[in-house]
Structure formats: structure tokens, C-alpha cells
Amino acid sequence: MTVTAAEHAAMLRALEIADRGPRGVNPQVGAVILSPSGDVLAEGWHRGAGTPHAEVDALSRLSPAQRRGATAVVTLEPCNHTGRTGPCAVALVEAGVARVVYALDDPGDHSGGGADRLRAAGVQVVAGEQADAARALIAGWLAVQRLGRPHVTVKWAQSLDGRAAAADGSSQWITGPEARADVHRRRAEADAIVVGTGTVLVDDPALTARDGDALLPHQPIPVVIGARDTPADAALRRHPHEPLFYPQHDLHAVLEDLRGSGVQRVFVEGGPTLASAFLAAGLADDVLAYLAPVLLGGPRLALTDIGVATIAEARRLVVDEWLPLGPDLLAIARVEAPDPVLTNAGGSAARTETTRNEGGS
Missing domain, CATH: 3.40.140.10 (Cytidine Deaminase, domain 2)
Known part of the structure; x- marks a missing residue:
């Protein structure tokens, strides 16, 4: 018909x-x-x-x-x-x-x-x-039904030689204004923005989505993972949304709780340790890697251990787009196939019932 x-x-x-x-x-x-x-x-x-x-x-x-x-x-x-x-x-x-x-x-x-x-x-x-x-x-909601958890995008910025910061830890700014503006636009598309306590203590981020100095209409909920306390005067405590704190390192449990709160899209922007943890756990669906034409050298890599011991275990990505942003380049990529860690670690869609009426509607 x-x-x-x-x-x-x-x-x-x-x-x-x-x-x-x-x-x-x-x-x-x-x-x-x-x-x-x-x-x-x-x-x-x-x-x-x-x-x-x-x-x-x-x-x-x-x-x-x-x-x-x-x-x-x-x-x-x-x-x-x-x-x-x-x-x-x-x-x-x-x-x-x-x-x-x-x-x-x-x-x-x-x-x-x-x-x-x-x-x-x-x-x-x-x-x-x-x-x-x-x-x-309803792409975000459909992703939750398929994955059994929120969709996760892991973002980082790096030098051309793969560093997220200089040897002294300074990182503002590796990328230029065009790339940073792009990050803020993508933050505004997410329901939650996730960082670790290390990022909070070192960078004191506001975790807002902005257009210049103005807040964008949609703001992601700030989420902090880690056992260390967040200072009372931290910038994120002035966020339009009340921050969520998870004094633990069980990423599956964090995502499960966020899912129950209605979060569909998670934007991970928490530095090498947290980015690597999500990748190692098989919980990254998309990757946004901002590459700047600078060289830093030193030990501060954009990623640490993600569980790859040999080239055969490499996490293969599919790059959907290479996007020039001023002098920088953004790789927009997705994980090629579901990671077996996700299936076996209690984070699979099979362990949770997904229905339209979930949440008591």
C-alpha cells in the first residue's frame, strides 16, 4: 500500500x-x-x-x-x-x-x-x-537499544608525533581555534561529557559547549570518573547541569547508570588515561582524533596501554572522513567490529532488556 x-x-x-x-x-x-x-x-x-x-x-x-x-x-x-x-x-x-x-x-x-x-x-x-x-x-535512542548502553565517542587532540601534551604537561593549545570550535559543536550534540579526575585537577575544565564566550543551547551533563576529590571551586561545578561523580573505575557500571538516567550519547574527553581505558574495555564506538602539525616529543602520548600486545590485536578503525580544520586535521572514525571484551564483560545488549517503555513510560 x-x-x-x-x-x-x-x-x-x-x-x-x-x-x-x-x-x-x-x-x-x-x-x-x-x-x-x-x-x-x-x-x-x-x-x-x-x-x-x-x-x-x-x-x-x-x-x-x-x-x-x-x-x-x-x-x-x-x-x-x-x-x-x-x-x-x-x-x-x-x-x-x-x-x-x-x-x-x-x-x-x-x-x-x-x-x-x-x-x-x-x-x-x-x-x-x-x-x-x-x-x-532517534539515532541516539536506537544506538542504546542496539548496544545496551549509551553510544560512546572518544576524542583526543594530538601532535603529529602522537603526543597529547609537552613534557611538562602543558597542552593548551595543541590545536588551533577552528578545531577547538569543532569540539564545542560536537560537545553540544552529546548528552554527557566524561573526564577523569586527573583532567579536572590539571586543566580545571568548564566542560561546557560554547560558541566563543556564549553557551550553546544544549549542554552535556558533566561526568567525572575517579576516586580523587574534585575541588569545591572547580570550574565544572558552575556548569548549567549538576555534575555527576563516579568514584570508581568500572566503566560498564558508569555507562549503565548513565543509560538509566536517559543519556544516549557520551563524549569522552578525559585525557590519555581515560581515553585508553574506554578503548581497552571495548566501549568506544567512534573516535575523533584531532591532529595538529606540531612536534612535541617526550613521554606524554595521546594513548597509553589499550591491551594491544601484538600487531594482530590492533584495534582497526574505519575512517569515515578526514576533515581539515584550519591548519589541523580531524579523523572521524568508528570501530570496525564489536569488541569481544564488550560481549564478555557484562556490557552487552544481551544483559539488559530494551523496550520502548523502559523507564516506566
Whole structure:
């Protein structure tokens, strides 16, 4: 079955209003209800864990007579799972909706299957309308469902000879202003920015995302890993978000806790020790390596031990882009294949249940 022009327009609107919802434990979803003649009757979106899903939010604005025979246009397959709210597929059937058009299948083992439930009840179902746009909208949430943890980007800046700092520890600035501005833009795309206590004590970073001196609209939550205390007057304590402190070195446990808080994208910017720890644990999905045309020499390498004893164990990356930034060069790369450490160390997706209703929505 093909979609009508009215349904196509309604999906574009549903994607637009879905973005009003918060990025967190649950996906951002939008819904538009059309009359049998294609007129817009109502719209709704998911406002976060514990609130009505988009379809139910839209249906709640209609009378029983308006619901019967209507078409629901939704950015994600109506769920088939009971959490704090009942299955949206059942709500649509009980409302008398005659047709459902949705963009993406729900990947959850328990929340998926709504389309089959609708079809079994005699509802016409069309899947895949604007799937790419819907996938881009909730890419972070989909990554969490696939990985069982937040998506992790590890970033570092280095000299051409692989050093993160000069022999005396000074590192400001290896790269130029264009590269530093790029880092801030990417910080603003993350939900959390992670450093170690060593970075806090040596550099006293603010961990904000800025455009010059101005804060960007979205700020990542500052996260500090390590047993040493953070000074009371540290710059990160003046961050717009309350910092999170983890006095431990269990990265799987940290990511699990962040996942439960609704964090989807983690930006690791904590120096060689922390960057190496994430890589060694198999917890890095993307790498951002900023290369500056300077030579420093000395012992302060950009990475330390990551568990590679022989060339056969090298961590292979796929470089998606080489991006010139003024005099510097950014390598945007991803890990070529899942690391066996991730599968065996308790951080795999298999050990956690991933559903659309996770978090009690």
C-alpha cells in the first residue's frame, strides 16, 4: 500500500513535533491523526517517561466519533507492551482507527510487534514512510537499544608525533581555534561529557559547549570518573547541569547508570588515561582524533596501554572522513567490529532488556 499526499504531509509534521519531546530513556515520537478525507484532526508527541505516548496523546484530543475510521500517522511503530501505559496498538484498535502509517519498526523485543497486532485486528498498516528521517531523529535512542548502553565517542587532540601534551604537561593549545570550535559543536550534540579526575585537577575544565564566550543551547551533563576529590571551586561545578561523580573505575557500571538516567550519547574527553581505558574495555564506538602539525616529543602520548600486545590485536578503525580544520586535521572514525571484551564483560545488549517503555513510560 502507498501513502497519500495527506499522509506524507502528516508524517513530515509528526517528525517535526516529535523533536519537541526530550531525548532520554524513551524515544522521541510524534503522531498526527487524519480524518477519512485526509484532514488533520489532532496531533501529539511523547513528553518523556511516565507521560502518554504520542498516539494516545493525539487520540485524547478527539471525541469517540472523530476517532472511528481515522488514520494515525506515527514516527515509530505503535508499541505492543504494557509499562506505566498500555500498548498503543491496543489503544488505536479500541479507538476504531482504520489505518496506521508509521516510519520505523520498534526494535524492542517486548515493545515491538504492534503492527502485527493492528493487522490482526483488521487495521490497515503501512510501514516505512520517511524511515530515514525518523531513524536520524532517534539515532541516539536506537544506538542504546542496539548496544545496551549509551553510544560512546572518544576524542583526543594530538601532535603529529602522537603526543597529547609537552613534557611538562602543558597542552593548551595543541590545536588551533577552528578545531577547538569543532569540539564545542560536537560537545553540544552529546548528552554527557566524561573526564577523569586527573583532567579536572590539571586543566580545571568548564566542560561546557560554547560558541566563543556564549553557551550553546544544549549542554552535556558533566561526568567525572575517579576516586580523587574534585575541588569545591572547580570550574565544572558552575556548569548549567549538576555534575555527576563516579568514584570508581568500572566503566560498564558508569555507562549503565548513565543509560538509566536517559543519556544516549557520551563524549569522552578525559585525557590519555581515560581515553585508553574506554578503548581497552571495548566501549568506544567512534573516535575523533584531532591532529595538529606540531612536534612535541617526550613521554606524554595521546594513548597509553589499550591491551594491544601484538600487531594482530590492533584495534582497526574505519575512517569515515578526514576533515581539515584550519591548519589541523580531524579523523572521524568508528570501530570496525564489536569488541569481544564488550560481549564478555557484562556490557552487552544481551544483559539488559530494551523496550520502548523502559523507564516506566
